[in-house]
Amino acid sequence: MELQLSMVVLEVRDLDASRRFYRALGLDVPEPRRDRPVIAHRMPSGVTLLLTTRFASVYDPEWSRPTRGYQQLLEFFVGDDGAVESIWHELTAAGYHGRMPPTRTAGPYAAMVDDPDGNVVLLTSDAAASPDA
Known part of the structure; x- marks a missing residue:
């Protein structure tokens, strides 16, 4: 079996603030379930973005x-150069750094723009980052 990146996990402070940011970015991020402090969004590339308030902080004492x-x-990968500009302007106009x-x-x-937890999001038109590459 070939090793594959399947998930990126971000330990966030505020699940709702992160959901709003990633929705503003353009991802169809679902609402969290009331009984679980986690949101998972699987992208067409097969990689899942997982937002949680309690994983590393609970299971890793260090x-x-x-x-x-x-x-x-x-x-x-957001498409062409114009999409990079458009999304960056939308996010910064909404108050994101x-x-x-x-x-x-x-x-x-x-x-580059920061999400609510200071994770840096790189918006690119680099064809090498396209899921179709």
């Missing part, structure tokens, strides 16, 4: 939330 900087980038405006990098055309 876990602590970063106090400075960020540890990862979540890259979302824009970390990097739409920019022609050494690689893809990209922008």
